[in-house]
Amino acid sequence: MKVEVDLGLCEHQGVCIGIAPDVFEFDDDGGLVVLQPEPPESARVLLEDAEAACPLAAITISG
Amino acid sequence: MSAAGRIVVVGASLAGVRTAKALRRKGFDGPLAIIGEEDVLPYDRPPLSKQFLTADEPALKPLENEEFYDGVELRLGQRAVGLDRTAGAVRLADGSKVTGEHVVIATGTRARSLPLLPDGERVARLRSAADAARIRAALSSARHLLVVGGGFIGCEVAASARSLGIEVTIVEPASAPVVRGVGEWVGGVLADVHRDHGVDVRLGVSVADAEFGSSGVSVVLTDGSQVETDFVVVGIGAEACTDWLDGSGVPLANGVVCDDRCRVVGGGGRIWAAGDVARWPSGTFGGDRRVEHWTNAVEQSAVLAANLLDDAADLRHDPVPYVWSDQYGHKIQIVGDVGARFETTLLRGSVAERRFAVAYSDHGVLCGVVAFDLPREVVQKRPLIASAARMADVS
Numbered sequence: 001m002k003v004e005v006d007l008g009l010c011e012h013q014g015v016c017i018g019i020a021p022d023v024f025e026f027d028d029d030g031g032l033v034v035l036q037p038e039p040p041e042s043a044r045v046l047l048e049d050a051e052a053a054c055p056l057a058a059i060t061i062s063g
Numbered sequence: 064m065s066a067a068g069r070i071v072v073v074g075a076s077l078a079g080v081r082t083a084k085a086l087r088r089k090g091f092d093g094p095l096a097i098i099g100e101e102d103v104l105p106y107d108r109p110p111l112s113k114q115f116l117t118a119d120e121p122a123l124k125p126l127e128n129e130e131f132y133d134g135v136e137l138r139l140g141q142r143a144v145g146l147d148r149t150a151g152a153v154r155l156a157d158g159s160k161v162t163g164e165h166v167v168i169a170t171g172t173r174a175r176s177l178p179l180l181p182d183g184e185r186v187a188r189l190r191s192a193a194d195a196a197r198i199r200a201a202l203s204s205a206r207h208l209l210v211v212g213g214g215f216i217g218c219e220v221a222a223s224a225r226s227l228g229i230e231v232t233i234v235e236p237a238s239a240p241v242v243r244g245v246g247e248w249v250g251g252v253l254a255d256v257h258r259d260h261g262v263d264v265r266l267g268v269s270v271a272d273a274e275f276g277s278s279g280v281s282v283v284l285t286d287g288s289q290v291e292t293d294f295v296v297v298g299i300g301a302e303a304c305t306d307w308l309d310g311s312g313v314p315l316a317n318g319v320v321c322d323d324r325c326r327v328v329g330g331g332g333r334i335w336a337a338g339d340v341a342r343w344p345s346g347t348f349g350g351d352r353r354v355e356h357w358t359n360a361v362e363q364s365a366v367l368a369a370n371l372l373d374d375a376a377d378l379r380h381d382p383v384p385y386v387w388s389d390q391y392g393h394k395i396q397i398v399g400d401v402g403a404r405f406e407t408t409l410l411r412g413s414v415a416e417r418r419f420a421v422a423y424s425d426h427g428v429l430c431g432v433v434a435f436d437l438p439r440e441v442v443q444k445r446p447l448i449a450s451a452a453r454m455a456d457v458s
Contacts, residue, residue: 011394013387014442015358026439048088052081053361055109055387057124 001063003034003047009058016050016059023047068093068164070371071153073143074304075099077107078338078360079169080126083135085368095135096161098153102140103192104129109357111195112219113389117226121199123192136161143170146311148334165371168308168319168327168336169364172301172355177211179273185280186295189216198296205229205293209282211270213240215388217298218253221262222390231262232290234282236269246403249421249433252414253390260391265290301355303340318342318353323379325367335371337363346381347449348400348430356386383449385441393417396441399431399448408454410444412437420444424454 003023005016010032016024023036023043039047044061051059070086072079075097083097099105106123115121138161145154152162174188182188187197198220202208208224210217213235221231233240239250240257254264265284272283273295282290303318314320314328319336321327321343327334338360342353362382369376388395405423410432412419420440423431429452432444447457 011389012438013394013396014438015385017442018445026442030438049365052084052365053358055357057107 001041001044001047001061002038003036004060004062005032005034006058006060007032009056011056011058013055015053015055019050019053020046024050069162070095070165070167071151071161071163072097072167072169073146073153074167074169074171074338074340075101075105075137075139076169076171076338076360077105077126077357078171078340078364079167080105081361081364082167082169082337082368084127084131085365086372089368089372091368091372092134096163097132097135097137098141098143098155098161099137099139100142101191101193104139106192108190111192112189112216113223115192115195116199116202116220116223121196143307146308146313146334148312148330151333164333166334167367167371168313168334168340169338169360170304170307170340172303172339174216174298175300175302177270177297177299179270180211180280180282180295180297183275185275185293186297188297189220190301198294201294202227202229207232207279207292207294209234209280209290209292209295210298211295212298212300213237213254213264213266214298214300215241215244215386217296218257218390219388220296220298221257222260225260225262225391232265232292233257233262234265234268234270234284234290236267238266240264240266242403245397245401245433246405246407246423248407249401252417252435253395256391256393256417301339303342303353305340316342316351320351323381324370324377325363325380326370335367337367343380346379347383354384356384358382358385383445385445394436394438396434396438397431398434398441398445399423399429400425401431401433405430410457411440422454422457427454428452429454429457 025033105126142156174190180186207230210221210233240253242250268284268286271285274281305315321336339355345352366378366380401423408422410420410422418436420434420437434440
């Protein structure tokens with residue numbers, strides 16, 4: 001499974017961080033960082049929630 | 064899976080389309096219909112008051128691409144006019160009927176109208192893509208815009224118009240914009256932000272009269288002052304679209320009354336509701352709620368789909384509310400309960416710098432946060448709001 005964030009769309013609302021803090025994080029400048037671009041399968045449900053909850057539809061889960 | 068029969072979703076809204084998506088994702092491959100009043104592929108509404116008004120090339124942002132609707136009976140340009148709740152039959156304006164084993168009500172809200180300023184050549188409300196297109200067209204030649212109502216929609220339209228160089232007046236009967244939403248303190252900051260950007264913010268007054276002339280509209284306010292304008296946007300709140308359910312036996316109370324599993328009360332487990340139209344009892348925040356937020360529609364439709372397909376799922380919808388607004392490049396985020404009745408405390412940042420977070424508390428318990436350009440605070444405080452942390456433990 002792969003997680004990608006379109007940083008051109010991301011507006012740093014942080015909704016994904018609230019849902020999956022092990023995968024998403026703000027860096028010191030407030031930019032969004034994907035900590036685990038290829039997270040374990042066990043995280044799928046949570047990551048699909050994060051994908052669905054992103055107001056900008058900036059997150060794509062594939063594989 | 065308990066739902067083998069057809070599922071009819073009424074409303075091609077965010078809640079309606081996300082319900083359909085969640086049903087498919089959870090493995091429902093039976094017949095699925097979505098009925099939508101508007102004649103365009105279902106689209107996302109938040110950009111309508113922002114990018115859609117200001118971008119050089121405005122484009123609707125589809126909720127899903129066309130392929131998503133393969134295998135879905137998508138009936139656009141069709142208004143639902145009635146429901147036989149025992150038969151699960153939805154009656155459409157053209158006289159036809161769509162019947163389902165389950166019916167999902169996701170008809171959303173409509174913008175309230177102001178009798179003195181009815182929709183017309185120089186007046187619009189903002190709810191649909193068609194409304195936004197009219198406002199956009201009007202802004203292309205307007206020198207002055209009057210926004211009636213200082214709610215988030217009105218504030219966002221005002222900010223968009225300012226970014227286009229248009230003079231703007233906001234008229235708001237309360238003592239600050241968005242007072243019912245965020246209280247006087249943050250509302251006052253918001254008024255200042257609009258004034259910083261050259262908006263004429265008129266508080267504590269409302270529209271007393273309006274006269275339409277050949278070159279514009281002359282609006283008289285309750286303090287006797289007059290505003291000459293080219294175009295008026297009325298943004299005075301929304302009401303649930305439930306008139307099609309009158310007489311259906313579905314309980315209505317400015318919204319469709321459902322339980323916290325998204326089941327409509329008295330619907331026999333076959334009638335469901337999600338999104339702006341749904342009213343349900345919130346355990347965490349007390350009382351019945353109807354929430355018009357984007358995120359609520361997304362979360363509620365996921366709960367609905369899970370419960371509809373599997374009784375044993377038994378998920379409750381009782382989220383910490385979240386909503387955002389974009390004005391003048393500021394990202395304003397609201398999480399939890401932030402009404403006017405709560406105590407407010409500055410948590411972080413500086414109001415003067417327009418970068419700050421404010422905590423809302425009820426008898427010493429954190430219940431909400433408003434953040435201006437401090438998304439980290441929202442992320443950090445959300446779990447503390449969910450667990451009803453004491454203010455003494457919040458830093």
